[in-house]
Amino acid sequence: MSRLLGDGHRRFLQTLMAVGITDEQEARALYQHCCDTHKMQCIPDKLDEFIEAINSRLQPMFMQIRKGMSEENGHQYYALVNMAETDITRMTSDYADNELELFRKTLDLIVSSENGSASSTDILNSTDTMTSKKLKKSETEHLLTRLVQDKWLCERRGEYTLSTRCIIEMEPYIRTMYQDQVKVCHICHNIAFQCQICENPSCGIKIHNPCVARYFKGRVEPRCPACDDFWPHEIPDRAHMTSPSSQQGSMNRTASTGITSSPTRRSEAARDSTRVLVGVCSCRK
Ligand SMILES: [Zn+2]
Ligand SMILES: [Zn+2]
Numbered sequence: 001m002s003r004l005l006g007d008g009h010r011r012f013l014q015t016l017m018a019v020g021i022t023d024e025q026e027a028r029a030l031y032q033h034c035c036d037t038h039k040m041q042c043i044p045d046k047l048d049e050f051i052e053a054i055n056s057r058l059q060p061m062f063m064q065i066r067k068g069m070s071e072e073n074g075h076q077y078y079a080l081v082n083m084a085e086t087d088i089t090r091m092t093s094d095y096a097d098n099e100l101e102l103f104r105k106t107l108d109l110i111v112s113s114e115n116g117s118a119s120s121t122d123i124l125n126s127t128d129t130m131t132s133k134k135l136k137k138s139e140t141e142h143l144l145t146r147l148v149q150d151k152w153l154c155e156r157r158g159e160y161t162l163s164t165r166c167i168i169e170m171e172p173y174i175r176t177m178y179q180d181q182v183k184v185c186h187i188c189h190n191i192a193f194q195c196q197i198c199e200n201p202s203c204g205i206k207i208h209n210p211c212v213a214r215y216f217k218g219r220v221e222p223r224c225p226a227c228d229d230f231w232p233h234e235i236p237d238r239a240h241m242t243s244p245s246s247q248q249g250s251m252n253r254t255a256s257t258g259i260t261s262s263p264t265r266r267s268e269a270a271r272d273s274t275r276v277l278v279g280v281c282s283c284r285k
Helices: 007-019 024-037 044-059 096-113 119-130 137-149 162-177 211-217 247-254 263-280
Strands: 021-023 063-069 076-082 153-156 158-163 195-196 206-208
Touching: 007 021, 007 024, 007 044, 007 076, 021 024, 021 263, 024 044, 024 076, 024 153, 024 195, 076 162, 096 119, 096 137, 096 158, 096 162, 119 137, 119 158, 137 153, 158 162, 195 211, 206 211
Parallel strands: none
Antiparallel strands: 021 076, 063 076, 153 158, 195 206
C-alpha cells in the first residue's frame, strides 16, 4: 500500500540517490536534517519506518532502499538499489559487454576464494579466457578503477572485494548463480565473503570478521559455535576495524566512525555526518 510522502521523505531520497549508499549514522543525521528542514516530527528510532514509507512509493519503479551490513566493520548501511533486473544486466547502461564479462569473472574469483577477495593479477589473468572482445591490460586496470569508483568493488593493496553496496544489491543474483558455493554467516545469517572459516572439515562454517569480533569478545578460549572445536584464527579487534567511510569510495570524506563511546566524539562525528550529507543535499545548493 502506498503511503503519502512529505517533502522530508523526498529530500532524503534525493540525497540518497546522489550518494548511492550511506552508513546508519549518516542516515540518522540525514533523517534529522530532512525533518528539521521540513518541520516534520523526527522520532529517532523510527528511521526504518520513515524509509518504509519511501519504499512503498519506490516499489512500482522497482527501486528500494535496502539495509545491509558492511563486511569490513560490521556497521549497517542503507543503499538505494535497483530490483528491476535480476542479474548484472542492471549494469548494462554503464558498462560494455566485455567489461561485464570481466566483472562476472571477478565475481567468480571472489566467490570461489576462501577470503572473499581476488588479486589484480588473477583478474588480469582471467582476461585470457574471455569470450567477448578481450580487454587489454590497461583497459582492465581502467575498468577496475571505474568499478571501485562506482562502488561495485573495493580495493586494498591490489586485492579486490565486493563493496557493501554490491553485496546489498547483488545478493539475490549471487545466491541464485552461486548457490553451491555461497555460504551465509553462522552468526548474522547474511551472505558471507570476507570471513573466517571453521577448520574442522566436517563443519566449515563461515563467520564475518566483525561478527567474529562481536561473538568472541571477552571469551577466553574461542570455540566454534557450531561444532565446538577450538577456533584457531586471530580474533579481530572491533575497535581497530576499518571506519565505515574508508571503504565506500566517494563517501570517504566522512571522518565519522561511530565506534567511539565518548559522547563528545560521537556528537562531533554526527556533526561531520550532517555536514557531508547536507553538502550533498539540494537545500544548500
Ligand atoms: Zn555475520
Ligand atoms: Zn566448526
